[in-house]
Amino acid sequence: MLRRRDLLKRGVIGGSAAYLAWRFPSLMPPARAGRLEPFSLPLPIPPVLQPVRRDASGDFYELTMKSGRAQLRDGAATEIWGYDGIWPGPTIRATRGRPTHVRATNLMSRDVNIHNHGHKVPVESDGGPLDVIHPGESRAYVYPNDQNASTYWYHDHTMGNAESIYRGMAGFYLITDPAEDALNLPSGEYDIPLMIQDRTLDGENRLTYGLNEKTIEEGTLGDTLFVNGVAMPHMEVANRKYRFRFLGAANRRTLGLRLGDGDPMIVIGSDGGLLEAPVSLSALPIFNGERWDVVIDFSGYPVGSSVVLHNTRGTELGLSFPPLLPDVMRFDIVRSEPDPSDVPSQLASVERLQPDDAVKTRRFVLEWTDGHWTINGRIYDPARIDAYPVLGTTETWEFENRSDQIHDLHLHLVQFQQLLGPDGQLPPPYRSGWKDTKRILPHIMESIIVPFDGYTGVYVFHCHMLEHAEHMMMGQFEVVGPEGPGASATQPNSSFVCPLPTSTRYG
Numbered sequence: 001m002l003r004r005r006d007l008l009k010r011g012v013i014g015g016s017a018a019y020l021a022w023r024f025p026s027l028m029p030p031a032r033a034g035r036l037e038p039f040s041l042p043l044p045i046p047p048v049l050q051p052v053r054r055d056a057s058g059d060f061y062e063l064t065m066k067s068g069r070a071q072l073r074d075g076a077a078t079e080i081w082g083y084d085g086i087w088p089g090p091t092i093r094a095t096r097g098r099p100t101h102v103r104a105t106n107l108m109s110r111d112v113n114i115h116n117h118g119h120k121v122p123v124e125s126d127g128g129p130l131d132v133i134h135p136g137e138s139r140a141y142v143y144p145n146d147q148n149a150s151t152y153w154y155h156d157h158t159m160g161n162a163e164s165i166y167r168g169m170a171g172f173y174l175i176t177d178p179a180e181d182a183l184n185l186p187s188g189e190y191d192i193p194l195m196i197q198d199r200t201l202d203g204e205n206r207l208t209y210g211l212n213e214k215t216i217e218e219g220t221l222g223d224t225l226f227v228n229g230v231a232m233p234h235m236e237v238a239n240r241k242y243r244f245r246f247l248g249a250a251n252r253r254t255l256g257l258r259l260g261d262g263d264p265m266i267v268i269g270s271d272g273g274l275l276e277a278p279v280s281l282s283a284l285p286i287f288n289g290e291r292w293d294v295v296i297d298f299s300g301y302p303v304g305s306s307v308v309l310h311n312t313r314g315t316e317l318g319l320s321f322p323p324l325l326p327d328v329m330r331f332d333i334v335r336s337e338p339d340p341s342d343v344p345s346q347l348a349s350v351e352r353l354q355p356d357d358a359v360k361t362r363r364f365v366l367e368w369t370d371g372h373w374t375i376n377g378r379i380y381d382p383a384r385i386d387a388y389p390v391l392g393t394t395e396t397w398e399f400e401n402r403s404d405q406i407h408d409l410h411l412h413l414v415q416f417q418q419l420l421g422p423d424g425q426l427p428p429p430y431r432s433g434w435k436d437t438k439r440i441l442p443h444i445m446e447s448i449i450v451p452f453d454g455y456t457g458v459y460v461f462h463c464h465m466l467e468h469a470e471h472m473m474m475g476q477f478e479v480v481g482p483e484g485p486g487a488s489a490t491q492p493n494s495s496f497v498c499p500l501p502t503s504t505r506y507g
């Protein structure tokens with residue numbers, strides 16, 4: 001059988017709408033009444049979760065996983081799944097060094113959990129894929145917050161999270177600290193988290209999701225961009241600086257953000273903290289799981305004017321055809337205000353790791369093997385450890401992408417830095433800070449340098465294209481302390497059931 005990518009290479013498909021409609025009807029925008037006009041709904045800001053108590057040991061929160069209903073456009077309300085029944089879930093705000101305790105209760109009819117993406121946490125609170133909360137049960141997670149102020153996010157991480165995140169199970173987790181506060185960046189109501197995702201609603205306003213051979217290989221693409229759970233919203237702003245915390249939380253779609261005709265976006269932070277210095281960009285790629293802290297200064301726009309945030313990224317090598325979704329959201333400059341905020345030329349001190357800092361180099365090959373996404377030819381197996389880094393040491397990890405698709409490697413527990421890129425060049429300044437998720441472009445090798453700090457134990461690393469991770473581009477590393485491997489907590493695996501035929505498993 002001819003594969004889609006063969007057809008692409010031969011130019012048989014060539015973007016033919018007729019072919020697409022026949023072969024992939026789900027990719028075609030359905031004809032429907034009530035289709036939303038861009039920028040017609042206001043941007044919602046997720047509520048900040050309030051602690052049920054505070055004491056010397058930290059702040060205590062309660063979160064409930066349950067279904068809810070949301071008005072995503074005209075017509076019927078949509079059933080979503082969410083933390084506290086909302087999409088995005090409530091934002092958790094934490095202060096560096098002060099622990100957060102979250103008691104999570106699962107009121108859904110399926111297993112779910114919480115993984116706090118980007119967090120340095122003990123295994124017991126990492127929320128790995130098999131460490132689930134069964135329906136009707138509760139459990140506590142403890143986050144030490146012993147890490148940089150930055151934008152993090154929490155989401156379901158069970159095997160099956162491609163669907164649960166698609167249906168809404170993700171929220172922001174922000175850490176601040178006094179050093180960041182002292183910079184006088186835009187804050188309070190001028191500090192806005194923006195979760196960007198693509199989704200498809202059917203004629204009855206239901207979120208459509210289906211796993212099949214195509215979506216496992218290529219991922220799930222939606223036909224509409226949502227920001228904070230609303231399709232292509234607008235936001236009223238003053239003519240001053242705002243801080244936006246962009247999160248790429250799509251299942252598969254990667255984005256290229258452009259403001260207006262290429263107006264400046266000032267990047268101040270990446271996944272794991274502030275950059276050394278602000279970087280002004282006219283185009284900002286954003287891949288799945290990545291966060292970019294960006295300041296936009298609206299003082300140059302007349303009150304009464306608007307500027308659109310566009311997506312410029314459409315067709316990709318190896319994908320049958322993700323139609324370009326050009327509209328992300330619109331900013332309406334509606335009032336004049338003084339602006340006491342600042343973007344200092346020095347934001348933070350970022351120690352730049354050098355290749356010589358690494359005590360070991362490991363290579364991981366990313367490819368499509370016999371119907372699954374694999375790392376070094378192997379699918380996820382919770383009984384297998386792929387690497388044993390030693391606590392307190394630094395390693396170089398090389399990712400060689402032998403497939404036609406982008407992958408997006410995420411390591412739990414750690415923050416890392418990009419080393420030389422595929423062209424032997426240093427990463428651009430905006431990608432020189434701390435990261436926990438790294439896109440690996442097709443048919444190249446890229447490397448990262450990783451300090452293994454914090455805790456011993458078994459953690460997963462995986463592609464953050466959600467269907468890729470679920471089928472089954474995921475491995476495990478065990479951070480080993482002086483007592484040797486196997487001495488500390490592991491991800492529980494008693495409930496693991498491989499969703500694939502056993503004949504296709506690799507040893």
Ligand SMILES: [Cu+2]
Pocket residue numbers: 373406407408463464465468469473
């Ligand atoms: Cu992938």
